[in-house]
Amino acid sequence: MFQHDCKPREIDLKDKLIAVYIDDDQPVLFYLGGTFFLPLFSTPEKLVEAMAIAGVKAFHVKTITDHDDFLDSVAGQVRLMLDPWRTEHGTTRFTELRLP
Numbered sequence: 001m002f003q004h005d006c007k008p009r010e011i012d013l014k015d016k017l018i019a020v021y022i023d024d025d026q027p028v029l030f031y032l033g034g035t036f037f038l039p040l041f042s043t044p045e046k047l048v049e050a051m052a053i054a055g056v057k058a059f060h061v062k063t064i065t066d067h068d069d070f071l072d073s074v075a076g077q078v079r080l081m082l083d084p085w086r087t088e089h090g091t092t093r094f095t096e097l098r099l100p
Helices: 046-052 069-072
Strands: 017-021 028-031 035-039 059-063 079-086 090-099
Touching: 017 035, 017 046, 046 059, 046 079, 059 090
Parallel strands: 035 079
Antiparallel strands: 017 059, 028 035, 079 090
16 A cells, blocks of 8 residues: 655745746746646756756746745746656656645
């Protein structure tokens, strides 16, 4: 039997990174299971790797400077994922950030 231990924890989004398309300055979104997610990254290396896997080439990086302002700006518009990565079986894994 599989049991998922999902203990709530607080994650500060300050200094997390977002990929933004160069053409229109809109954030790169990932579409998984019929849902749009905004991927956030803790390191530039994780961001670059995920963009390469997704085939996104023309992007620049923005840094979240204020946790609360960022949450206010995306509230109810999109789900958030932290550090998505691809397993050896091709499955995407990530930490989903739930808004209060």
